[in-house]
Amino acid sequence: MAEKQADFFKLERQKSTSTPYILIDEEKNYMKIEGLCFNENVIDFFIEINDWLDKYLNTNFKLFTFDCAMEYFNSSTVKVLFNLIMKMDEASSGENKVILNWITVKENEIIIECGEDFREEVINLTFNMVIN
Secondary structure (H helix, E strand, O other): OEEEEOOEEEEEEOOOOOOOEEEEEHHHOEEEEEEEEOOOOHHHHHHHHHHHHHHHOOOOOOEEEEEEEEEEEOHHHHHHHHHHHHHHHHHOEOOEEEEEEEEEOOOOHHHHHHHHHHHHHOOOOEEEEEEO
16 A cells, blocks of 8 residues: 655555565655565566656655565566666666665575676665675
8 A cells, every 4th residue: 555645655565475565665765575576467566666766766865775585586576676676776876875685595595696696787776685
């Protein structure tokens, strides 16, 4: 359910069996995606997030943090995440800084490898691998 309070966008979606938990808190300049994502309509699932991010990254946000704590995702989700990350990377310049925390466990080699691949593609944002 999305809501707008005091001119700040906030979205929180609980996880389902095939979609992750999502939290966007514009007031705190923060976004979190956590869990599993293998929804058949992943583009539709992420459209509101993508649209919000497009608008948000064109503001003077100073510092934005994105915590990505995915346990598993399908190839369609990889494409969506990559596009989101590339938008953040492009926006992270000058006075606008983006921090991406790629959070996983050491046993999840696939997610670690995907994070390492993403980290090689970014130029401007701070990409932290957080392996628990």
